[in-house]
Amino acid sequence: LEMFRDCGFDGTNSHACAPLVPCALEDAARVWKDRVTIWGAMPSILLEPTATDAEFQAHLRKILEMAADGARIIVGVSDHAMPAALYDRIVAMARFFSEHGAYPIRLP
Numbered sequence: 029l030e031m032f033r034d035c036g037f038d039g040t041n042s043h044a045c046a047p048l049v050p051c052a053l054e055d056a057a058r059v060w061k062d063r064v065t066i067w068g069a070m071p072s073i074l075l076e077p078t079a080t081d082a083e084f085q086a087h088l089r090k091i092l093e094m095a096a097d098g099a100r101i102i103v104g105v106s107d108h109a110m111p112a113a114l115y116d117r118i119v120a121m122a123r124f125f126s127e128h129g130a131y132p133i134r135l136p
Contacts, residue, residue: 045069053066062100089136095129
């Protein structure tokens with residue numbers, strides 16, 4: 029993460045994070061802060077029925093907290109929504125960030 033930041037990259041595309049891959053979103057946000065924009069941040073697996081609503085909601089809040097702390101995040105599904113994705117969660121994600129994601133961040 030440090031090498032990526034120090035190379036001068038200013039953003040990631042389809043940034044995958046845990047539980048999809050070993051790299052935690054919190055680690056990337058902590059290291060990159062306002063120097064690298066994270067585009068993604070929503071593991072597609074959290075949109076599927078195998079993830080609980082509590083896990084899904086906790087991840088939405090975590091993204092918002094990182095953004096409020098200075099991380100630059102454009103929320104999207106890291107590797108595209110798979111056929112098993114719950115449409116209601118995609119809608120809930122859009123509503124959550126529409127309500128709380130505008131600057132200044134308003135934590136619910």
